[in-house]
Amino acid sequence: MNPLYFLEHQFLPSIVYPGPEGPQISPFLLGNAFGSFCVSVLNNLKEAGEGEGSTYTETDFTAEGVEIRNEHTGAPQCYVLRMHFPFHEGWDMDTLCSRAYLVHGLKGEDPRYYTVEYDAAAMDYRLCSRDGEGTHTNYGAIDNDENAELTKILKLEKARMGSGHEH
Structure with missing residues (x-):
């Protein structure tokens, strides 16, 4: 298995959803240490004989926090951690x-947890999500544009939370 696939599709979703004892890692901590965290996971895979020869550095993985404010009140509504992969x-x-x-x-x-996945056969991108049980949902093609991605995700979140529910 490609180590990046494991990181993006299995490892990160498994740690961002709470387990029986609660959260495994704070989204805030993940954002602050994203590059070193990803490199550490990939190095551990390589040592276990699971990784391929690719070597990544902390600067290959970046994350930024985005505060989403209520469109009516201006109050903080939720946060988004946008993670960039090599x-x-x-x-x-x-x-x-x-x-x-x-x-x-x-x-x-x-x-x-949402992913922007590349579909090599179609030469385009798909917006997908994974839930706490590991279920993969494909929402279809999306432009490779951070603003379009975030807009679509926030629409999905609004629908998921119910129109009157505050995040």
């Missing part, structure tokens, strides 16, 4: 992510 368009990147988004409440609660 990526280029090509057959070798099929199903890999250019970005992932972690949407969560003001205290890190109720996370939702």
Whole structure:
């Protein structure tokens, strides 16, 4: 298995959703240490004989926090951690992510993990999500544009939370 696929599609979703004992990692901590955290996971895979020869550095993985405010009151509504992965368009990147988004409440609660996955056969991108049980949902094609991605994710979140529910 491609180590980046494991990181993007299995490892990160498994740690962002709360387990029986509660959250495994705070979204805020993940954002602050994203580059070193990803490199550490990939190095551990390589040591276990699971990784391929690719070597990544902390600067290959970046994350930025985005505060989403209520459109009517201006009060903070939720946060989004936008994560960037090493990526280029090509057959070798099929199903890999250019970005992932972690949407969560003001205290890190109720996370939702979204991915922007490359479809090499169609030469375009798909917006997908994984839930706490690992279920993969494909929302269809999306422009490779951070603003378009975030707009679509926030629409999905609004629908998921119910129109009157505050995040």
